[in-house]
Amino acid sequence: MRGMSRKEQVTRSPDAMNLSQSIKTLWPYLMSFKGRVILAVLALIAAKGATLLMPWALKEIIDAVDASINPLLSVPIALLIAYGLLRFASVFFGEVRDALFGRVTEHAMRHIGLKVFKHLHSLELAFHLDRQTGGISRDIERGTNGLSFLMRFLMFNIVPTLFEIITVAIIFATLFSPWFALVTVIAVAIYIAFTVIVTQWRNRFIREANAADNNSNTRAIDSLLNYETVKYFNNEHYEANTYNSFLAKWEQARLKNRLSLLALNSGQALIIAAAITALMWLGASSVVNKELTIGELVMINAYMIQLFLPLNFLGFVYREIRRALTDLENMLGLLNRKAAISDDKDAKPLKATKAAIRFENVSFSYDKQRPILNNLSFEVTSGSKVAIVGASGAGKSTLSRLLYRFYDVDAGKIYIDEQAINTVTLESLRQAIAIVPQDTVLFNTSIRENIAYGNPTASENEIDKAISLAHLDGFIASLDKGDKTLVGERGLKVSGGEKQRIAIARAILKGSPILLFDEATSALDSHSEQAILSAMREVAQRHTSLVIAHRLSTITDADKIIVMKQGQVVEQGQHHQLLAANGEYARMWQLQQSEE
Incomplete structure (x- = not known):
């Protein structure tokens, strides 16, 4: 007392x-x-x-x-x-x-x-x-x-x-x-x-x-x-x-x-x-x-x-x-506290053999007063590379959260290999997707441990291969402790470009059939960007890739480019087709070229 x-x-x-x-x-x-x-x-x-x-x-x-x-x-x-x-x-x-x-x-x-x-x-x-x-x-x-x-x-x-x-x-x-x-x-x-x-x-x-x-x-x-x-x-x-x-x-x-x-x-x-x-x-x-x-x-x-x-x-x-x-x-x-997002009673593991993605009439909003996506539909065929572009606030990054099922859609369906993602287990869904986020946050451990986080059971050779594909070899060689170097809390001891490459290596190591790049090269200089783009092209040959991009020069080789505006698809096609159409994409391209 x-x-x-x-x-x-x-x-x-x-x-x-x-x-x-x-x-x-x-x-x-x-x-x-x-x-x-x-x-x-x-x-x-x-x-x-x-x-x-x-x-x-x-x-x-x-x-x-x-x-x-x-x-x-x-x-x-x-x-x-x-x-x-x-x-x-x-x-x-x-x-x-x-x-x-x-x-x-x-x-x-x-x-x-x-x-x-x-x-x-x-x-x-x-x-x-x-x-x-x-x-x-x-x-x-x-x-x-x-x-x-x-x-x-x-x-x-x-x-x-x-x-x-x-x-x-x-x-x-x-x-x-x-x-x-x-x-x-x-x-x-x-x-x-x-x-x-x-x-x-x-x-x-x-x-x-x-x-x-x-x-x-x-x-x-x-x-x-x-x-x-x-x-x-x-x-x-x-x-x-x-x-x-x-x-x-x-x-x-x-x-x-x-x-x-x-x-x-x-x-x-x-x-x-x-x-x-x-x-x-x-x-x-x-x-x-x-x-x-x-x-x-x-x-x-x-x-x-x-x-x-x-x-x-x-x-x-x-x-x-x-x-x-x-x-x-x-x-x-x-x-x-019950989880708002959970497995359905009859949920089955996702079978992502082809890893084709389809958004069908998807509508979504974080706040009912401000809709983000409005009746959105598009497809990503198996093994293709599709880029999503648009102005800030168009709803591009929301697509990745919906695909991971961090949120459920308000209306419509999202399919992977014709399986609605709300009918499969969350574990199998998220195992099928590897992401390189726009804002990469690292654990306060070594570079190698952060990369291995993508697959904690991976062998040393697999980790080394992921490091090589992400073009991290030179950076690691320049460090006194190599890949044993600590990155600091939330990765504060490494630059934005280095964090991005660590995130790419981690995503590669996960070995998922679907790769999601959310502004993956946004923090890189021109030299590093080209190296990463080369690695992304090499990796994408064996995966279905969805690239959310702001810099249009990084996605000119995409099999299809989808242009979003106010939560809707306004254009889609290849780079040269969209330029010839002289629409929203062409306007964005000209604006970025003049800025550069």
């Missing part, structure tokens, strides 16, 4: 599980170690039994050396040894309990954390674009910590403490006066009621503090991930001031939280002090009236200390368990 407490959780998310759902989710993990749980409970009973016997042993020792009771004094060696053994047993069996149950807790934390992680990867792109990464990471971190706290304290502190309170009240009523039991029960009832009421009142301060904590954490992560942008615009002071404003709100919220904690702690201390004073007055009066021995008074005092210390701790545990439950429910609530 005293001192600093761990971070408290924000208000429950809309998807959060309730307590019964959380227990239902956790129960199988507890039962997978049923033997350990039973042994831990037995160790708990042994520890509590030894704890409850210690005041009795202490009373017997004092009465044995009290001259008024035993005129022939002697050192009660057996009782002293028994008292020492009981004290040792209470600690030893408590440690045995923790050691046994620790494996159960860690196993549950590992598998629940893994389950949430896998589920997050199964959710649609829109979820990850809407949610803040910092907030999700905090949900998982707090949830796993909350799980550990809940399993340890709920089972091994709250329930045993309540059992101990009842047992002590029975002992007081049986051995002494019912007044001792009545004072104890009333004090405990007032203490628990006060703790619950004040903790409920404090919840608004807890939520406010943790909302500020989440906001400041998210802002810090966002700023650090965009380090280059901050430097480009000399906005270090702006970022520091913005972060400081979030921290100032957090500081004020924590101050309110601390003041409310002061009120709670003070009230609890007053209730405990009043109860102990009342019991000591009853006990002292009984000794004066010769109704109790000195040993029995010491036993009452020992039971009071033994009772109110865990009761004092109960206030802290109650608050922490409330937070742990909210933490856990929010993390497990992520599992309640």
Whole structure:
């Protein structure tokens, strides 16, 4: 109850599980170690039994050396040894309990954390674009910590403490006066009621503090991930001031939280002090009236200390368990979030033998007020290279997201080898497509590991071949550590062109029948561009290729060029045919040629 407490959780998310759902989710993990749980409970009973016997042993020792009771004094060696053994047993069996149950807790934390992680990867792109990464990471971190706290304290502190309170009240009523039991029960009832009421009142301060904590954490992560942008615009002071404003709100919220904690702690201390004073007055009066021995008074005092210390701790545990439950429910609530894009019940693996693609009357919009694609239709025949061109906002890059089924179309169908992509499994669909995205993001590992990510089971020779096809040999040879060189977080240590070539090598290594190039040469200089275009032509001979391009000079050799405008196909044909038609493509070509 005293001192600093761990971070408290924000208000429950809309998807959060309730307590019964959380227990239902956790129960199988507890039962997978049923033997350990039973042994831990037995160790708990042994520890509590030894704890409850210690005041009795202490009373017997004092009465044995009290001259008024035993005129022939002697050192009660057996009782002293028994008292020492009981004290040792209470600690030893408590440690045995923790050691046994620790494996159960860690196993549950590992598998629940893994389950949430896998589920997050199964959710649609829109979820990850809407949610803040910092907030999700905090949900998982707090949830796993909350799980550990809940399993340890709920089972091994709250329930045993309540059992101990009842047992002590029975002992007081049986051995002494019912007044001792009545004072104890009333004090405990007032203490628990006060703790619950004040903790409920404090919840608004807890939520406010943790909302500020989440906001400041998210802002810090966002700023650090965009380090280059901050430097480009000399906005270090702006970022520091913005972060400081979030921290100032957090500081004020924590101050309110601390003041409310002061009120709670003070009230609890007053209730405990009043109860102990009342019991000591009853006990002292009984000794004066010769109704109790000195040993029995010491036993009452020992039971009071033994009772109110865990009761004092109960206030802290109650608050922490409330937070742990909210933490856990929010993390497990992520599992309640159903994926908007998932396999149909009868979905079958895609059989991409020819890898022909067909868009049929496809309409799509991210926002209903602003349509992106409108009744779009075109075909990419097996083994051909088709380029998609058009002005910014025409919907070119949206095609790749729909083909990967990151989003479902609003109307129409997309087919691969005459199989509608919404009727095949997502895994087989995405395995059939390899992409070189416009904005390549790399993992903070070596160049070789980033390339191998395209196919983690690829042989060293296959990786070397992909490096060669992507014309990375010269760049890697110029590095001291070669392909073992780390690329930095999000690939910040390599240039845009080098990142693009790493992405091309990765796509080649995947070995998919469909290759998708989304502005694949946008970050390359003219020399590198020609080298990559040569590699792309070589690779495309064995694949169906869809090239989304802005620079028209890179797709003049395409088997078909599709020109998009406002989400529709306005022209299609080969380069020379479109120039001769003197339409939208010819206008774009002339504009780019004059700019160059």
